[in-house]
Amino acid sequence: MKKYSFRIDSRQRDIIFAPIRSKTQSCIVLLECMKLILINEVIEEKYVQGDFDLVIDKMSRVIFRTEGKIFSISFPFSVREENDGRLAFHWKSSAPIGSGVISMLRGFIESQHCIEEIGLDDFYEKASEIEKSESEFWELLKVLIFYEDGYFRYEIDPTRENGNIHPLHHFDLFYRTNNAIKLGLHEELNGDTIIDFMDSSTNCYFLKKS
Numbered sequence: 001m002k003k004y005s006f007r008i009d010s011r012q013r014d015i016i017f018a019p020i021r022s023k024t025q026s027c028i029v030l031l032e033c034m035k036l037i038l039i040n041e042v043i044e045e046k047y048v049q050g051d052f053d054l055v056i057d058k059m060s061r062v063i064f065r066t067e068g069k070i071f072s073i074s075f076p077f078s079v080r081e082e083n084d085g086r087l088a089f090h091w092k093s094s095a096p097i098g099s100g101v102i103s104m105l106r107g108f109i110e111s112q113h114c115i116e117e118i119g120l121d122d123f124y125e126k127a128s129e130i131e132k133s134e135s136e137f138w139e140l141l142k143v144l145i146f147y148e149d150g151y152f153r154y155e156i157d158p159t160r161e162n163g164n165i166h167p168l169h170h171f172d173l174f175y176r177t178n179n180a181i182k183l184g185l186h187e188e189l190n191g192d193t194i195i196d197f198m199d200s201s202t203n204c205y206f207l208k209k210s
Contacts, residue, residue, distance in 0.1 A: 001057040001199065004079075004087060006036060013049040013066050020175045024109055026073055026149045031106040033062050034077075037087055038099050054079065054087075055195055061150070065191050071153035072194065076143055091143060094136055101137055105144065151175050154189055183207070 008016065015032050018025070033052060050066030060075040077089045077097065088096040153172040161168045167184030174180050189197075196202050 001055060001201075002079075003056075003195070004037070004054045006040070006052055006054070007043040007048045008036070008050045008052065008066075009043050009047045010049045012036060016052070016064055017050070017066055017069065017071075020071075020151060021177075022175070023145075023149065026151055026175070027109055027144045028106060029064075030062070030073060030075070030144070030149070031102050031109075033064075034089060034097070034102050035099060035106075038089075038102070040086060053191065053195070055198075058200060059150075059198065061198060063191055063194060068156040069153065070155075070189075070191060070194055071151065072198070074148065074150040076147040091136075091140060094139070097136070097140065101140065104137060105140060108141070109144070154185075154194060156188060 012032070016029055020026050020029065033054075037054065050064065052062055052064040054075060055061050055063065056075075056079050060079070061072050062075050063070065063072045077091055080088045080090060080096075082088055090096060151174065154170070155172065156169055157166070158168060160166050164184060166182070169185040169188055171183040171185065172180060173183065197205055
């Protein structure tokens with residue numbers, strides 16, 4: 001397993017930790033994360049408002065952290081470390097995914113609300129217009145639409161704490177209201193514990209009724 005860590009400032013935190021209620025919003029977070037990794041900006045300690053880890057393994061994921069909240073989504077692309085230490089993203093045998101196509105994908109998803117609202121024929125027509133100038137656009141867009149993002153969130157929530165109905169420490173699984181599952185925890189977890197929780201090569205964690 002490889003882990004790459006990155007800091008985020010208040011502006012980036014506000015984008016990443018905006019409420020996720022749809023696949024479109026999940027994709028926007030993924031693309032923001034990819035852009036930040038490619039830029040690899042050094043953030044001074046006094047401006048740090050959170051961080052995230054890109055964990056590369058059999059099931060690669062991104063784990064985002066800020067005060068009182070951790071959430072994770074899966075990472076669908078392969079990652080290679082270049083000679084200068086920078087990371088490059090690939091899909092199958094494609095050339096590195098550049099910041100330009102990442103911006104195009106994000107702009108298209110944000111402007112069209114493509115996954116939830118646009119009709120299939122209209123969606124394909126609009127995407128094909130862009131593909132003429134960017135050959136990998138359509139292939140990467142299909143990845144974002146169909147990959148399973150595996151979203152879950154861990155929170156410390158003293159504001160809404162309500163005994164076993166809404167425990168102080170809890171996991172929220174899935175982001176759509178009609179699918180949401182809440183699992184209470186008896187103690188605080190940290191990022192390393194959550195990485196271990198997702199690692200299929202380590203011992204499993206077990207649920208125990210309170």
